[in-house]
Amino acid sequence: MADKLVRGNSADGAIRVFAAVTTDLVNEARRIHGMYPVATAALGRLLTGAAIMGAASLKSETDSITLQIKGEGDIKDLVAVSDCRGNVRGYVSNPYVERPPKKNGKIDVGGAIGGGYLSVARDLGLKEPYIGQIPLVTGEIAEDLTYYFAKSEQIPTSVALGVLVDTDGSVIASGGFMIQLMPEATEEMAERLEEILKGVPPVTSMIKEGMSAEDMIFRVSEGFSMLCENNALTPRYKCTCSKERMERALVSIGREELQSIIDEQGEAELTCRFCDNRYLFDKNELTELLKQAKG
Numbered sequence: 001m002a003d004k005l006v007r008g009n010s011a012d013g014a015i016r017v018f019a020a021v022t023t024d025l026v027n028e029a030r031r032i033h034g035m036y037p038v039a040t041a042a043l044g045r046l047l048t049g050a051a052i053m054g055a056a057s058l059k060s061e062t063d064s065i066t067l068q069i070k071g072e073g074d075i076k077d078l079v080a081v082s083d084c085r086g087n088v089r090g091y092v093s094n095p096y097v098e099r100p101p102k103k104n105g106k107i108d109v110g111g112a113i114g115g116g117y118l119s120v121a122r123d124l125g126l127k128e129p130y131i132g133q134i135p136l137v138t139g140e141i142a143e144d145l146t147y148y149f150a151k152s153e154q155i156p157t158s159v160a161l162g163v164l165v166d167t168d169g170s171v172i173a174s175g176g177f178m179i180q181l182m183p184e185a186t187e188e189m190a191e192r193l194e195e196i197l198k199g200v201p202p203v204t205s206m207i208k209e210g211m212s213a214e215d216m217i218f219r220v221s222e223g224f225s226m227l228c229e230n231n232a233l234t235p236r237y238k239c240t241c242s243k244e245r246m247e248r249a250l251v252s253i254g255r256e257e258l259q260s261i262i263d264e265q266g267e268a269e270l271t272c273r274f275c276d277n278r279y280l281f282d283k284n285e286l287t288e289l290l291k292q293a294k295g
């Protein structure tokens with residue numbers, strides 16, 4: 001099933017659902033970072049969550065949302081950034097974490113993350129980004145995002161995310177959904193949805209069986225009159241780095257630091273954490289940047 005991100009609304013506007021298939025996107029992330037299965041599952045879930053939350057809450061093309069996990073376990077930190085159109089990028093501190101599977105056979109993402117914090121930052125082009133932070137509940141990411149919505153945004157939300165990794169490390173199925181209750185929703189609707197969710201198969205099972213993002217929306221809101229919006233997005237792994245951005249980063253480290261790079265190394269090689277692209281600056285270029293740097 002091709003990667004897709006779709007939004008659906010109930011006819012009365014009380015329920016909104018986002019669903020995404022992100023199998024190709026997460027495979028691309030795995031290729032770029034050379035991730036082992038635990039990191040593939042962890043970052044894949046976070047990237048999928050970021051794509052969905054970006055589509056759900058950002059308006060302008062230049063807005064972005066950043067989900068960051070500061071883990072206390074072996075995997076350490078995870079970062080995922082998305083815009084409003086499902087263009088995501090991310091990285092994980094330790095892509096090579098290995099852990100035995102959980103008793104139910106699933107990848108132990110929560111164990112690899114091992115407690116810590118989740119922060120959500122929305123950059124809406126204002127002076128200060130909006131930032132909310134919560135302690136991790138399980139480290140399984142979907143539960144943590146659900147808790148984040150309850151705690152920080154007071155929107156009753158249910159998030160499900162899943163990444164199924166093959167024995168060769170490639171991604172068989174990846175995706176997720178997010179259901180939100182708008183203020184119009186009644187207690188009875190909430191109870192009905194909760195009942196439906198109890199019977200919904202894991203996201204990866206639905207995708208593996210060939211269900212599309214739209215199919216998932218109808219499955220998780222069965223019995224409600226739902227309409228899928230027809231401006232579906234194609235979520236993609238897309239980095240925004242450039243030589244100019246790297247120049248700005250170099251300038252921002254300050255004159256003294258830059259001078260010592262020139263003196264000691266004579267050149268600088270910067271690697272983008274999101275896509276592993278390398279940018280080389282020779283002595284002449286560094287000397288030019290030095291003029292722009294502050295003392």
Ligand SMILES: [Zn+2]
Nearest residue numbers: 239241272275
């Ligand atoms: Zn990059």
